[in-house]
Amino acid sequence: xxxxxxxxxxxxxxxxxxxxxxxxxxxxxxxxxxxxxxxxxxxxxxxxxxxxxxxxxxxxxxxxxxxxxxxxxxxxxxxxxxxxxxxxxxxxxxxxxxxxxxxxxxxxxxxxxxxxxxxxxxxxxxxxxxxxxxxxxxxxxxxxxxxxxxxxxxxxxxxxxxxxxxxxxxxxxxxxxxxxxxxxxxxxxxxxxxxxxxxxxxxxxxxxxx
Amino acid sequence: xxxxxxxxxxxxxxxxxxxxxxxxxxxxxxxxxxxxxxxxxxxxxxxxxxxxxxxxxxxxxxxxxxxxxxxxxxxxxxxxxxxxxxxxxxxxxxxxxxxxxxxxxxxxxxxxxxxxxxxxxxxxxxxxxxxxxxxxxxxxxxxxxxxxxxxxxxxxxxxxxxxxxxxxxxxxxxxxxxxxxxxxxxxxxxxxxxxxxxxxxxxxxxxxxx
DNA sequence: AATGGAACGATTGGATCCAATATACACGAT
DNA sequence: ATCGTGTATATTGGATCCAATCGTTCCATT
Numbered sequence: 001x002x003x004x005x006x007x008x009x010x011x012x013x014x015x016x017x018x019x020x021x022x023x024x025x026x027x028x029x030x031x032x033x034x035x036x037x038x039x040x041x042x043x044x045x046x047x048x049x050x051x052x053x054x055x056x057x058x059x060x061x062x063x064x065x066x067x068x069x070x071x072x073x074x075x076x077x078x079x080x081x082x083x084x085x086x087x088x089x090x091x092x093x094x095x096x097x098x099x100x101x102x103x104x105x106x107x108x109x110x111x112x113x114x115x116x117x118x119x120x121x122x123x124x125x126x127x128x129x130x131x132x133x134x135x136x137x138x139x140x141x142x143x144x145x146x147x148x149x150x151x152x153x154x155x156x157x158x159x160x161x162x163x164x165x166x167x168x169x170x171x172x173x174x175x176x177x178x179x180x181x182x183x184x185x186x187x188x189x190x191x192x193x194x195x196x197x198x199x200x201x202x203x204x205x206x207x208x209x210x
Numbered sequence: 211x212x213x214x215x216x217x218x219x220x221x222x223x224x225x226x227x228x229x230x231x232x233x234x235x236x237x238x239x240x241x242x243x244x245x246x247x248x249x250x251x252x253x254x255x256x257x258x259x260x261x262x263x264x265x266x267x268x269x270x271x272x273x274x275x276x277x278x279x280x281x282x283x284x285x286x287x288x289x290x291x292x293x294x295x296x297x298x299x300x301x302x303x304x305x306x307x308x309x310x311x312x313x314x315x316x317x318x319x320x321x322x323x324x325x326x327x328x329x330x331x332x333x334x335x336x337x338x339x340x341x342x343x344x345x346x347x348x349x350x351x352x353x354x355x356x357x358x359x360x361x362x363x364x365x366x367x368x369x370x371x372x373x374x375x376x377x378x379x380x381x382x383x384x385x386x387x388x389x390x391x392x393x394x395x396x397x398x399x400x401x402x403x404x405x406x407x408x409x410x411x412x413x414x415x416x417x418x419x420x
Numbered sequence: 421a422a423t424g425g426a427a428c429g430a431t432t433g434g435a436t437c438c439a440a441t442a443t444a445c446a447c448g449a450t
Numbered sequence: 451a452t453c454g455t456g457t458a459t460a461t462t463g464g465a466t467c468c469a470a471t472c473g474t475t476c477c478a479t480t
Contacts, residue, residue: 040435049256053263250465
């Protein structure tokens with residue numbers, strides 16, 4: 001393979017965090033995990049350093065890496081930073097969205113709806129991301145998008161249940177649709193608001209599990 | 211020493227980036243740098259992965275790490291994200307600043323003025339940070355502060371000249387003082403504005419070097 | 421002279437090995 | 451019985467060594 005192991009391992013780690021194969025608070029025993037991944041400890045440690053910089057794990061010298069636990073306040077903090085950055089990204093995106101962009105985004109929206117019906121958690125989550133980040137991407141600020149990605153990652157471990165309850169499926173789809181419509185109207189403030197509602201409802205569900 | 215080498219190395223790297231001992235665009239040859247730091251390549255590589263996650267260096271598989279180069283647009287992006295986050299941090303901080311906090315911050319402000327007169331670049335830069343981040347810290351959102359820190363780091367390599375020109379010293383001190391006064395009045399919007407002016411002038415100077 | 425390609429050298433990527441540190445447990449003193 | 455002390459073990463941290471990859475140079479061919 002061309003891509004370094006450390007990169008693959010960091011992907012795999014994110015996956016395991018999302019699917020709660022690694023639980024918040026849990027210690028990451030390097031040797032055990034390295035063996036499970038079929039690699040040595042070196043690339044694993046590099047991957048862990050990367051995730052540490054993103055706040056997904058914390059490192060205590062000579063004690064080890066632990067999956068970050070978020071309390072209610074920290075969860076709220078992540079979401080409030082998201083609120084700021086997403087609002088900005090959406091305002092900028094609205095000014096730049098081409099019709100082709102919109103068509104593409106709506107495609108992703110429908111793909112997500114499809115995934116909701118008959119796909120596993122990971123596929124659903126990734127389809128959801130694809131939809132939202134196609135919008136963020138249009139803001140034209142790659143660094144901002146990267147920050148948003150790490151913020152989304154930070155709460156991933158707690159979001160698994162968000163897509164579980166099928167009662168929320170309709171809510172989500174309705175919110176996505178409303179968001180889509182605001183974007184189509186190039187209604188920046190409207191889109192900021194639909195995204196806000198969408199996010200607030202998700203934080204409510206996610207927080208309930210704490 | 212108690213703290214791991216990888217941590218020390220990442221500190222040292224930031225230092226070398228700030229002081230332009232490592233220049234934007236330059237490749238980082240691991241073995242050479244490891245030897246210069248007196249460590250092996252392993253902790254160096256971990257440190258580099260950390261800095262990569264913060265955007266200070268970029269990694270090209272099988273080619274190596276390179277010090278990130280910012281063009282004008284990317285520089286503007288960093289500063290516009292800073293604008294968003296700093297405004298929020300300051301608003302929150304204003305509501306929470308105790309008199310003791312203010313006294314402490316003003317102390318740091320005076321310490322910075324002292325450093326300007328008779329200290330090297332690195333000391334000045336760190337005194338400046340101490341002042342601004344004492345304010346940010348008061349917002350009570352540690353993650354937000356951490357994000358701000360990495361954003362400041364991202365442009366550090368280009369800021370060295372900011373403190374060089376002694377003509378700007380008075381400007382900086384005046385701006386700090388105005389900021390301080392707004393904070394003392396607990397005038398959130400005023401403080402946001404003084405910080406904005408301060409930042410805009412700095413981006414102007416820094417951008418002129420591109 | 422220009423282009424394609426093979427071999428070499430330099431550098432990165434990964435694994436194994438050894439050292440340092442922290443935690444747990446047993447033991448003894450008060 | 452409780453607290454402190456020392457030892458043992460598991461785990462992390464770091465260095466060395468080997469393998470894989472990339473870039474360059476040199477040569478052959480057109």
